[in-house]
Amino acid sequence: MSIKIEKAGLLTTIQDTGRYGYQKDGIIVSGAMDATALRIANLLVDNNENEAAIEVTLVGPKIRFHENHLIAITGADLAPEIDGEQVQMWRPVYVKAGSLLQFKGPVNGSRAYIAISGSIAIPKVMNSYSTYLRAEFGGLNGKALQAGDVIPCKDPATDILALLKKRGLTNSDKAFIEVKWKLAPQLYPAYEENPTIRVVKGTEYELFSESSKSYLWKEKFQITSQSDRMAHRLQGVNLSLQEDTELISSAVTFGTIQVPAQGSPIILLADRQTTGGYPRIAQVITADFSQLAQIQPGKIVRFTEVTLQQAQQLYVKQEQNIEQIKRALDIKRS
Amino acid sequence: MTLNDVPLFKMFPLGDAAIVLQFGEEISLSIHNKVKAVAAHLDKYPFWGMIEYVPAFTTVTIYYNPWVISEKGNYNPYEKVVDIVLDLMTHVEEEEGLAPRVVDIPVCYGGEFGPDLEFVATQNQLTPEEVISIHAGAEYLVYMIGFAPGFPYLGGMSHKISAPRKETPRTVIPKGSVGIAGVQTGVYPIETPGGWQLIGRTPLRLFNPFLDSPSLLKAGDTVRFVPISKEEFNERKEQVYEH
Known part of the structure; x- marks a missing residue:
């Protein structure tokens, strides 16, 4: 399984909760800027909370899904859309093969996270998936994601269709299906503009x-x-x-x-x-x-x-x- | 002797998830040896809830997870970590981690690899050859690794070859460059911008992210610079270094 980056966005990178244990060697922690948002995105799609996810900065990328995927978008509200239709954040979303995720622009906050059920299939470097841009390792070949990049994904840990049924999802003609519930707002970060x-x-x-x-x-x-x-x-x-x-x-x-x-x-x-x-x-x-x-x-x-x-x-x-x-x-x- | 025999360290928090152990207020070998002993002890006996530690000139900073340390909020995390640290300090032997490891770093001085060698010489009323012989004639102590992956902060450079930083930093300093800034000398493990005066370059790879031990040098190592010719540099450049 894989997803394709059709447009890079301002700075789109693969991150996890950080590269720990090597700071004594001068190696920076990196990882998600908003680690809580990344952890929650992973949990929503039944991943381990420390798995790799995509960090999107202000101007989002365009991402094409080649297969059916279960994803969750958390963090900043950058107005995500799938095939032109607004998609809800902080909840699992079933995305159908062929559809395109893009972002209209920042409404609130700077950085959004996209977690994919099963997670991204890239090797860990020094025990982390995080991209270390200056030293050029981690993430996808040590670089920010570029147009044309194909990101291999693992099969989801759970049977998505079975999951959908359990989560009360019905058939739909839409490019994506959202679950009907969302997390209680007091459980995830709220972002003030001038905090x-x-x-x-x-x-x-x-x-x-x-x-x-x-x-x-x-x-x-x-x-x-x-x-x-x-x-x-x-x-x-x-x-x-x-x-x-x-x-x-x-x-x-x-x-x-x-x-x-x-x-x-x-x-x-x-x-x-x-x-x-x-x-x-x-x-x-x-x-x-x-x-x-x-x-x-x-x-x-x-x-x-x-x-x-x-x-x-x-x-x-x-x-x-x-x-x-x-x-x-x-x-x-x- | 254990470190606890004399009241020689201070403890204070670095935010809500790290604690700093400070062993003095100046850069010295005796303070460095204490830092090294604590680091060696933490390598052997990491405690539950500890994430990692960072040794520096006078301090060891221990990062911890307050959620784990407090057993999910049942204890005050900082008080708990202070207790743990006080206890472990009674078990630190100052002899721990003292056996010095000597690492020879081959350097091709001057020419295209050391564009500032002449400047450093002129600055100190020396010939370039004299700068090389002073630089390569000393042993250097790795006080800490920081600034960039595998970048050593070295002590022990002669004042006779000191030189101010460049007024305008270079936007690119090639990997392996050996430089001088003030009375400090160092080697750049990765390509990065920087203001140091460059006197040579090593073919040795100081940093390899795909090794278990990615940094060639560790705090506490002794470093010697060994002059090599350009031919040797090119030959050794071809070799694959596994450290």
């Missing part, structure tokens, strides 16, 4: 000037168009240290907010380097990674502080939501 992002204080927070510290909480920052999978580059008031301090490089992570000497903060994302030497004023909490990854260039972000304990409670809550989704799907499957 307030929750952070804990960063390792070097106290080294910043008093005014910089107060700007962080009071001011708004714009996500510039120089932002990419590596980082959001912000623009707004400049932040500075009380005095020049040369830091010794150490590890950074998704959501680390670092401030280079020129004063504009940078928020590290999926394709971040493994280590850094800039002062870290704050750290975005994991529960807000989805929201963070989905902010469009040009939009405004503000920051608010939570404690580490609150951050970890919210982390646990997010995982409980995923567990609840799994249980709900198990019930629908049985």
Whole structure:
């Protein structure tokens, strides 16, 4: 089985939940920018949540399905259509052979995920399917998807037709059939256009000037168009240290907010380097990674502080939501 | 001696899913040896809920899964991970992981491979030959791997051959390039933009994503640069390196 990319889109890549275990060798984590959306997309089509899926950025690709497939689209609303008809997100969709998936344009958020039941048949590199663009490995030959690419797919883990019956689907002349239910909205991320992002204080927070510290909480920052999978580059008031301090490089992570000497903060994302030497004023909490990854260039972000304990409670809550989704799907499957 | 005999490390969180162990505030061999010992211990005894760790000059950062560590929310994840780390630190032997591995890196200096060799020489009132003999005459310690896959941060370069970064970084630095920036020297394992002064190139492949151990160099290794001719470079380029 396979699907064909007929138009590339802005940046369409194969990702999973990330390449872990090799950061000590300087190998970046990569993976989905909105990992929660990718995990849920996989669960909706009965895949393991860590399977490979397609990440679509702002301007979507055109994808032709050569066989019948069960897919799910999650993440940003980029107005997906199959054969010209709007298709619902956050639920399984049965797509008939020959039909074409495309995206009209961003309504809300930046990145959508397409999971295919059975998943994509590509080899893992260093235990991950994620595309590492700069080092040119992972994904489909280490590259962003291009027009003409054919992506081999595995057979679905479950019998799709049997599944359709169980999920209350009837015959239809349409190019696709949606299930009639969708996930409860409180179980998956909501994306605000100009969000307030929750952070804990960063390792070097106290080294910043008093005014910089107060700007962080009071001011708004714009996500510039120089932002990419590596980082959001912000623009707004400049932040500075009380005095020049040369830091010794150490590890950074998704959501680390670092401030280079020129004063504009940078928020590290999926394709971040493994280590850094800039002062870290704050750290975005994991529960807000989805929201963070989905902010469009040009939009405004503000920051608010939570404690580490609150951050970890919210982390646990997010995982409980995923567990609840799994249980709900198990019930629908049985 | 165990690391716990002296209160020589600090712990603090890096966000809600990582903890940093810091062993000092400067780059030194003794701090590096502690980092190395903890890394070797974590390789042998990874704990349940640990995802991976990243050693750096003065720190070891351990990434963990709060959901797993907290047993699905039954404990405070950070407090739990602090307990685990305090306990494992009592078992870390500083001798762990100390046996140094020496890696020779053949380098063809100057010419098309080292377009900035003359600049580095002029900058230090030396001849290019003197720069080569100083650069190849030292042993270097791999303090950490970062910046790019397999890129070593090396300590031990002589101040006599230091040189500032280029004002305008090159958009492409070829794979295998050996460079100098300030008092640091390093080798570029993949093609990437960069501002280092390039003095030579190695035919050795420092990074291979399809090997179990993708990076040739590891934190703690000792590196020596061995000058080779252009002919040798071309010969060795043909060889397939499996490390």
